[in-house]
Amino acid sequence: VxxxxxxxxxxxxxxxxxxxxxxxxxxxxxxxxxxxxxxxxxxxxxxxxSRMEFGTAGLRAAMGPGIACMNDLTIIQTTQGFCRYLEKSFSDLKERGVVIGYDARAHPPSGGSSKHFARLAAAVFISQGVPVHLFSDITPTPFVPFTVSHLGLCAGIMVTASHNPKQDNGYKVYWENGAQIVSPHDKEISKAIEENLEPWPESWSTEAALKNPLLKDPYQDIHTEYFKAIQKHCHHRDINKTSKVKIVHTSVHGVGHAFVQSAFKAFELNPPYAVEEQKDPDPEFPTVKYPNPEEGEGVLTLSFALAEREGATVVLANDPDADRLAIAEKQENGQWRVFTGNELGALLGWWMFRCWKQQTSDASVVKNLYMLSSTVSSKILRAIALKEGFHFEETLTGFKWMGNRARDLLDQGKTVLFAFEEAIGYMCSPCVLDKDGVSGAAIAAEMISYLATENISLSQQLTSVYTEYGYHMSKNSYFICHNQDVIRSLFERLRNHDGQKNSYPTECGRFPISAIRDLTTGYDSSQPDKKAVLPVSSSSQMITFTFSNGGVATMRTSGTEPKIKYYTELCTAPGNSDVAYLKKELDELVDAIIENFFEPQKNKLQPKPE
Incomplete structure (x- = not known):
């Protein structure tokens, strides 16, 4: 060679x-x-x-040879850099240690697997005298941030590519506060990786590391403590015990099956019917084109078939690392409705507040209550907060921002009841400062069981929420683009409208634009000094347009996938139920955005697969 x-x-x-x-x-x-x-x-x-870029989402890339891929050498180099950075950051690293978890991904051609990568990472830390809590078996991603907080560790690593295609893997990092890392940690870790590229002599020694007394297995303890912690959010045990609702669950060939079964047991719910073909981990994901329940019906075909056979009315689905949750419900016309992430955010937000209110005798403490969502998610929580008197905050996209903000609020003695992002991510318990599809599944199942006693479906309850707080209609999608030059050109055209530098469009088709926020450059026309309040990142593209009809549209690039995503939302006032007009107006707005903002580059973009 x-x-x-x-x-x-x-x-x-x-x-x-x-x-x-x-x-x-x-x-x-x-x-x-x-x-x-x-x-x-x-x-x-x-x-x-070129080397994989280590960012706030850690690493995510295909498994294979070379510095651009996930393999033994790049895992060792990444972990050596991370270890050196932790040594600089924590004087007590060798007392407290780290936790490492992994999913079931594997890539036979290159010999890579999540389990093998996790063991290599453990060997690196142990070679430097750092205690490692390495799970002895696959776990859901939420178990890693839970362990960091529960055991008071310095950091956590989860080896997973979540819902990415089968050839991919990832390296997700949590800080001592139990939340994903944010800047400047990513830049400092990246720098430390570059300074520690030569493998240390013992970094390859996985067999020796597995026998080292510094290695501990937290599996049984964390399994017990996690399910004990989420039981605090079980409020209707009597209803759960007698519920006649039949629920199907799929883990989409990932890790979720056993853990969701345990979560239902912790809530004393009847166990969900498991989709047999998908319940066991399989890194080939043989029954789905994309292992992502966010893609909707295509991923849920087998779940619907099982539900029809068993007479079940609800389907719950996790992504392969079980940090996301999708829900579908059979409608009166026999069709299945797959709820969007925003619709589930509305339902779970309503439910979490309702349960909190019933448990709270002093109504004045509502002023210490918070809910969070990302800036590209529905603002339904803001509408609920305005009426009910609690606080709502929006953060940048991703649970790293919500998790860190939640930790700040918790440290101030506030209660963080719920957080969500439209990409079917929900934090229903502050014991995990990240999205959690395991606790989310049990809490959603309890909500469904409660509503069934009132003879109310999820669809009916969602209508009630929107009737009370205002309809919030969203329409989100994406284009696939692997060419960074095309992406840059598309966004620069928006920033230099009609060829004029730093001049944004004032309209989009027939829709006048009333405000623009560019979190790539830091410009925000709605602020007195024209400077954005939310953090700015020049390494990612993100522009939000507010229209005079109240509509909001955000275009952004994904941090983990080759996508340009767009998110739109239009709302009515509480009590206004003119849904037909709302839908027509939003459809026309989205058409105008695609025609005016995407069209010049359209032939270089792939639409979202059907």
């Missing part, structure tokens, strides 16, 4: 590195040798030209 290929803007392969890799992971080396033999220079460039 050595010296046969020199990459543009990069060094030739180095024989010592290849020899070391061959010793520890011959499969990865074999992949490179085959590519060299085939003269696949473009593929080799893709793998070796």
């Amino acid at each position: 050595t010296n046969q290929v020199t990459l543009e803007n990069g060094p030739p392969f180095i024989s010592s590195e290849i020899t070391e890799l061959e010793q520890f992971n011959p499969k990865t080396v074999s992949m490179v040798q085959d590519l060299v033999k085939d003269g696949a220079v473009e593929t080799l460039k893709k793998y070796f030209s």
Whole structure:
């Protein structure tokens, strides 16, 4: 392999590195040798030209050879950098330690798997005398932030690519506060990785690490403590015990099955019917094109079939690492309705507040109550908060922001009751400062069981929520784009409207624009000083347009997928139920956005798959 290929803007392969890799992971080396033999220079460039970027979402990339992929070497290098950064940040790192969890992903061609990567990360920390709580089996992502908080650890790592395609994997990092990292941690960790690229002698020694007394298995303790903690949110045990509601659950070939069964048991709910073909972990995800329940009906086909056979009326679905939750309900006409993330946010927000209110004798403490959602999510929680007297705050996109804000509020003695993002992520318990599809499934099932005693469906309850607090109609989607130049060009065109620098559009078709917030540049036309209040990030694209009809539209790039996403919402005042007009107006607004903002680059974008 050595010296046969020199990459543009990069060094030739180095024989010592290849020899070391061959010793520890011959499969990865074999992949490179085959590519060299085939003269696949473009593929080799893709793998070796630039290193994966470590950001606030950690790492997420395909498993395979090279510095652009997830493999043994890049996991070791990443963990060495992270370890050095933690040593600088915590003088008591060697007393407190870290936790590492993993999902069931595997990539046989390269020999990579979440379990193997987790063990390599453990070996790196143990080689430096840092105690490691390494789960002995697969866990849902929420177990890692729970463990960080429960055991008072310095940090946590979850090896998962969540709902990404099967070839991908990821490295998600939590700080001592139990929330995902935010800047400047990402930049400092990235710098430390670059300074620690040479593998330390014992970093490969997974077998020795597994026998080291510094290694602990938190599985049984955390399993017990987590389900004990979420039981605090069980308010209708008597109804749960006698509920006749039949519920189907799918874990979509991920880790969720056993944990959701345990959550139902903790709430004394009847166990949900499990989709047999999808209940056991399978890294091939054989029954679905995309292992993401956010994609809707295509992922839920087998769930609907099982529900029809068993006479079930509700389907719950987790993504493969069980931090997200989707819900579908059979309607009176026999069709299935898959609720959007925003609709579930409205239902769960209503339910969490209702339960809190029933448990609280002193109504004045509502002033210490908070709910959060991301800036691209529905503002239904704001409408509920305005009427009920509690606080609502919006954060930047992603639970890293909501989790950190929730921790700040909890540290001030406030109660954070609920947080959500439209991408079917819900935090129903502050014992996990991240989205949690396991506790969410049990809490949703209790809500469904309670409503059934009143002969009310989820759809009917959602209508009641909107009638009381105002209809909030959303329409969200995305385009796929792998070309960064195309993405930049699309957003720069919006910032330099009609060729004038720093000039944004004043209308979109027939819809006048009343305000613009650009969180890439920090511009916000609604603020007196024209400066955005929310944090700004020049490394990602995000522009929000507010229209004179009250509509709001945000366009942004994804941090983990090659997507340009758009989010729109239009609302009515409480009591106004002209849904037909609202839908027509929103449809026309979205059409105008696609025609005016996306059209010039449309032939270079792929629409969302059907």
